[in-house]
Amino acid sequence: MEDRKQITFNVLCFNPEVDEKAYFKSYDVVLEKGITVLRALNYIKDHVDQTLTHRFFCQAGICGSCAIRINGVSKLACTTQVWDELETCKTKDQIIVEPLNNFKVIRDLVVDIDPMIAKLKKYKSWVVPMVKDEDLGKKECDVKPEEFEPINAATDCILCASCYSECTITEADRHYISPLVILRAYRMNMDTRDTAGEERTRLLQEDHGIWDCTHCYRCVEACVKNIPIMEAIQGVRHETFERGMTNTAGARHAKIFLDDVKGGGRLKEATLPLRTLGPIGMIGMIPFALKMGAKGRVPPIFPHKVSTHREVKTLVEQVEKESKKKD
Amino acid sequence: MTYDIVIVGAGGGGMYAALEAIRRNPALKIAVISKVYPTRSHTSAAQGGVNAALANKHKDDTIDLHIFDTIKGSDYLGDQDSITYLCEQAPILIRELENLGAPFSRLEDGSIAQRPFGGASRHRCCYCADKTGHTVLQTLFEQCMRYGIQFFNEYYLLSIEENDGKCQGVIALNLRDSKIHKFEANSVILATGGYAKMYWHKSSNAAGLTGDGGAAALRAGIPLKDMEFVQFHPTGLRKSGLLVTEGARGEGGYLINNKGERFMSKYAPEKMELGPRDLVSRSIEIEIREGLGFESTAGQFIKLDLTHLGAELIMQRLPQIRELCIYFEGVDPILEPIPVRPTAHYSMGGIDVNTSCETNIEGIYAVGEGACVSVHGANRLGGNSLLDILVFGKRAGMEVVERASKSGQPKISDSQVEDQQKYIDGLFGKTHHERYDVIREELGTTLGENAGIYRTKDALTKGVADVYELRERFKKVKVADHSRLFNTNLMQVMELGSMLDLALCVAKGALAREESRGSHSRIDFPTRDDKNWHKHSIFKMTAEGDIAVSDKPVTMGKHELQERTY
Numbered sequence: 001m002e003d004r005k006q007i008t009f010n011v012l013c014f015n016p017e018v019d020e021k022a023y024f025k026s027y028d029v030v031l032e033k034g035i036t037v038l039r040a041l042n043y044i045k046d047h048v049d050q051t052l053t054h055r056f057f058c059q060a061g062i063c064g065s066c067a068i069r070i071n072g073v074s075k076l077a078c079t080t081q082v083w084d085e086l087e088t089c090k091t092k093d094q095i096i097v098e099p100l101n102n103f104k105v106i107r108d109l110v111v112d113i114d115p116m117i118a119k120l121k122k123y124k125s126w127v128v129p130m131v132k133d134e135d136l137g138k139k140e141c142d143v144k145p146e147e148f149e150p151i152n153a154a155t156d157c158i159l160c161a162s163c164y165s166e167c168t169i170t171e172a173d174r175h176y177i178s179p180l181v182i183l184r185a186y187r188m189n190m191d192t193r194d195t196a197g198e199e200r201t202r203l204l205q206e207d208h209g210i211w212d213c214t215h216c217y218r219c220v221e222a223c224v225k226n227i228p229i230m231e232a233i234q235g236v237r238h239e240t241f242e243r244g245m246t247n248t249a250g251a252r253h254a255k256i257f258l259d260d261v262k263g264g265g266r267l268k269e270a271t272l273p274l275r276t277l278g279p280i281g282m283i284g285m286i287p288f289a290l291k292m293g294a295k296g297r298v299p300p301i302f303p304h305k306v307s308t309h310r311e312v313k314t315l316v317e318q319v320e321k322e323s324k325k326k327d
Numbered sequence: 328m329t330y331d332i333v334i335v336g337a338g339g340g341g342m343y344a345a346l347e348a349i350r351r352n353p354a355l356k357i358a359v360i361s362k363v364y365p366t367r368s369h370t371s372a373a374q375g376g377v378n379a380a381l382a383n384k385h386k387d388d389t390i391d392l393h394i395f396d397t398i399k400g401s402d403y404l405g406d407q408d409s410i411t412y413l414c415e416q417a418p419i420l421i422r423e424l425e426n427l428g429a430p431f432s433r434l435e436d437g438s439i440a441q442r443p444f445g446g447a448s449r450h451r452c453c454y455c456a457d458k459t460g461h462t463v464l465q466t467l468f469e470q471c472m473r474y475g476i477q478f479f480n481e482y483y484l485l486s487i488e489e490n491d492g493k494c495q496g497v498i499a500l501n502l503r504d505s506k507i508h509k510f511e512a513n514s515v516i517l518a519t520g521g522y523a524k525m526y527w528h529k530s531s532n533a534a535g536l537t538g539d540g541g542a543a544a545l546r547a548g549i550p551l552k553d554m555e556f557v558q559f560h561p562t563g564l565r566k567s568g569l570l571v572t573e574g575a576r577g578e579g580g581y582l583i584n585n586k587g588e589r590f591m592s593k594y595a596p597e598k599m600e601l602g603p604r605d606l607v608s609r610s611i612e613i614e615i616r617e618g619l620g621f622e623s624t625a626g627q628f629i630k631l632d633l634t635h636l637g638a639e640l641i642m643q644r645l646p647q648i649r650e651l652c653i654y655f656e657g658v659d660p661i662l663e664p665i666p667v668r669p670t671a672h673y674s675m676g677g678i679d680v681n682t683s684c685e686t687n688i689e690g691i692y693a694v695g696e697g698a699c700v701s702v703h704g705a706n707r708l709g710g711n712s713l714l715d716i717l718v719f720g721k722r723a724g725m726e727v728v729e730r731a732s733k734s735g736q737p738k739i740s741d742s743q744v745e746d747q748q749k750y751i752d753g754l755f756g757k758t759h760h761e762r763y764d765v766i767r768e769e770l771g772t773t774l775g776e777n778a779g780i781y782r783t784k785d786a787l788t789k790g791v792a793d794v795y796e797l798r799e800r801f802k803k804v805k806v807a808d809h810s811r812l813f814n815t816n817l818m819q820v821m822e823l824g825s826m827l828d829l830a831l832c833v834a835k836g837a838l839a840r841e842e843s844r845g846s847h848s849r850i851d852f853p854t855r856d857d858k859n860w861h862k863h864s865i866f867k868m869t870a871e872g873d874i875a876v877s878d879k880p881v882t883m884g885k886h887e888l889q890e891r892t893y
Contacts, residue, residue, distance in 0.1 A: 015810055015812060016812065017810055017811065017812050018810075032623070032624060033657055034566065034656050034657035034658060035566070035657070036566075036654075036655065036657075039566065045815075045816075046763075046764035047764070050806075050807035050808050050816045051807070051808040051810065051816065053808075053812075053813050053814075053815055054815075055815075056534055057363055057367045057369075057533045057534055057535055058367070058369065058371065058372050058533040058534075059533065059534060059567055059569075060372060060531075060533075060567065060569050060655070061654060062371045062372055062458075062461055063363075063366070063367040063368075063369075063371050063372070063533065064366065064367065065363065065364075065367045078655075079654040079655070081653075081654070081657045083657060106503065106812065106813050107810070107812045107813040110813050113364065117364075117472075120472060121472050124473075125469060125472065126428065126469035126470055126472055126473040127427060127428030127466075127469065127470075128473070129426050129427055129428065131426040133350065135426075136422075136423045136426050136427070137419040137420070137422045137423030137426065138422065139422060140381075140422050140425055140426075140438055140439055141425060141426060142437035142438075143433055143437055144433065144435070144437050145432070145433045145434075145435065147433075148430055148432075148433065151430060152430075152456070155430050155455070155458070155462055155465070156458065157465075158366070158371070158461065159366050188428075191428060191430075193426070193428060194428070
């Protein structure tokens with residue numbers, strides 16, 4: 001590829017003061033190889049259109065200000081090379097730039113991240129120290145290096161909100177906790193200096209909490225710091241069982257999955273909603289069930305066991321034994 | 328709105344102050360206003376660590392050694408009472424922050440790990456891998472949330488208000504809707520960050536380190552101190568100014584000019600690329616000035632060549648550097664040389680305060696990189712910048728709590744607010760035609776050339792004249808975006824105004840100081856001159872908006888002046 005070329009940036013712009021809805025503005029600029037998307041946007045702002053509105057600060061991938069969607073994927077503008085994006089353009093040499101998803105747009109690429117901060121507060125995303133207030137600063141906590149291993153990756157999080165933007169559950173439910181808030185909660189729960197694990201976990205397992213994630217892994221793929229967020233989600237779920245918090249639809253659902261698979265090697269889908277939600281919770285599901293019926297999509301009430309169900313059972317038991325050993 | 332305490336800036340210093348104040352008195356009404364969300368603050372960029380004589384690694388480390396290293400590092404310009412307080416408080420602060428959840432890396436015995444750092448005689452630097460500042464900032468934000476601190480995010484400081492030498496509060500612009508708000512308070516803490524972004528493309532700083540707090544302080548009659556001291560690093564990346572650590576040269580990297588020569592042979596035939604920082608920076612500058620640099624739209628540069636080291640060594644010992652180069656320059660150092668040039672990265676000067684963080688106006692305090700206590704003097708040691716914000720953030724928090732109980736009703740009048748509205752309206756002047764980006768670029772260029780790493784009377788005289796001229800042109804600067812919603816064009820113009828005022832201080836201070844001390848290197852006065860220049864520079868704004876330079880004595884203690892050799 002040549003080292004200098006004309007590139008079109010199609011930027012989704014929206015100024016609620018004057019615009020009825022968002023629209024794409026096109027900027028043609030000649031750029032050289034090695035330029036980041038942020039530098040390109042700054043070039044456009046300085047030389048072409050001073051009204052173009054975007055956030056940026058450190059320009060070094062550590063402050064998290066400049067997360068936007070570039071060619072459809074949420075990421076930091078300051079660590080994204082224009083030349084790399086040219087390879088994923090739908091139309092040759094045309095890069096699409098949009099604000100993050102799942103937030104209200106304030107203007108152009110600037111979104112309102114206050115709901116994310118509010119969720120951090122709701123789920124107590126802080127260490128409640130075991131050291132008493134009057135004793136703070138007197139001596140170090142004794143923490144062995146391996147105790148921090150579970151939280152090392154999680155403390156890389158810069159709150160850029162790329163995972164929040166990509167999360168499919170947050171898109172469906174604005175009250176959903178969101179991946180980064182679970183990650184933060186996990187980081188606090190696993191910190192041996194923290195004393196609020198019980199209270200935090202109780203909040204996490206309530207409605208709009210950890211049980212709503214459907215493991216689409218979009219957050220993991222989007223994370224600009226490559227944090228294994230799904231491990232945090234699974235980790236907190238595991239913790240609810242350890243703390244005996246099993247009386248939620250989510251916990252029941254998980255347990256039924258395990259029991260079914262252990263029993264016949266297969267999920268009994270027809271009775272799954274009843275067993276998860278209970279008879280009263282089921283009432284709300286009736287219209288949905290009727291629609292399924294009308295389309296001929298009702299699963300069998302008593303599915304056959306899979307032929308290898310004994311092997312499946314042995315496998316599950318083996319895994320259970322291994323994980324007990326780890327604990 | 329009226330508050331007990333208003334804190335401007337939500338980096339490490341501002342948030343530590345807020346936390347200390349609310350913990351001491353939960354009934355206090357505290358507002359923290361910040362032009363960015365707290366976790367975006369530049370504290371996050373500090374990687375290396377924070378110094379404290381915990382003596383976990385080297386059992387013979389002491390607070391006295393930390394004090395001496397810091398005084399020597401400052402080239403004897405630091406105030407010894409402040410440095411003593413800094414180093415005495417350090418272990419307490421680190422333990423407190425650790426108790427509150429900061430994930431400091433550990434030694435096998437479970438205590439906080441410590442590593443060696445430049446200018447330190449013992450392994451004293453506590454760290455969280457290579458993300459120390461980031462985790463410190465996150466921890467402070469978490470604890471501020473825990474204590475319910477009220478943040479006003481994306482508010483831009485317009486003015487500091489005083490009456491009869493007493494603090495009345497601040498006026499700020501809400502970026503969201505361009506509305507002007509008054510925050511009345513008897514106590515204000517300015518934690519507004521450094522000013523080294525004035526070197527623009529020759530700076531490793533975040534975009535917002537434009538010295539807004541210092542500029543507002545000047546306008547309010549608060550003096551600044553030691554502004555001519557700006558620390559430079561020889562190898563910043565060409566486009567971003569981000570640092571490529573000395574390790575890259577330590578592993579055997581070459582510095583190459585456009586003739587393909589290892590030009591360091593001319594300047595340091597024996598040490599070559601491993602000459603001292605200031606010498607390497609100066610050599611690169613000379614090569615570029617003599618037309619031996621490379622050209623690009625992002626400015627001139629020279630090359631740091633690691634290709635001969637081989638993929639294996641680079642992957643093993645310099646993985647972070649490689650990642651940085653790929654991300655920010657689009658260059659893989661295994662395959663091609665890295666474009667680099669010297670970059671400004673820390674401001675030692677700032678708002679003139681004493682050990683209690685007090686300015687000359689009762690009730691107005693300043694902390695952090697935007698303040699000058701002074702603990703860094705003419706040259707800051709690595710690992711002391713995070714320490715500075717923590718120790719003095721906490722100190723300011725203690726001071727304002729004391730004060731809150733015994734002061735009267737603050738008052739900002741409507742006409743004071745109107746003055747700020749008039750200032751903003753004036754920026755939208757219809758006949759204005761000067762481009763902010765051009766002035767900003769020219770400011771960075773003239774500072775880099777005339778008030779940069781190596782300075783002379785002639786160059787500085789030109790630098791001062793250039794800044795005066797740019798300040799004139801700024802009066803006709805055009806704000807093209809007339810929207811009231813999140814007007815970043817307006818903010819960038821106001822930030823440019825701050826940078827121009829502080830740039831005048833830097834250039835004038837550098838011209839006045841006829842000696843070389845710490846980061847301030849005069850070719851025409853190559854040695855330290857304690858007889859005439861062992862004193863702080865003081866900068867005040869005159870009624871006409873000019874900058875007047877004076878001086879004040881350095882506070883000495885038990886350590887006498889000595890030659891600084893390593």
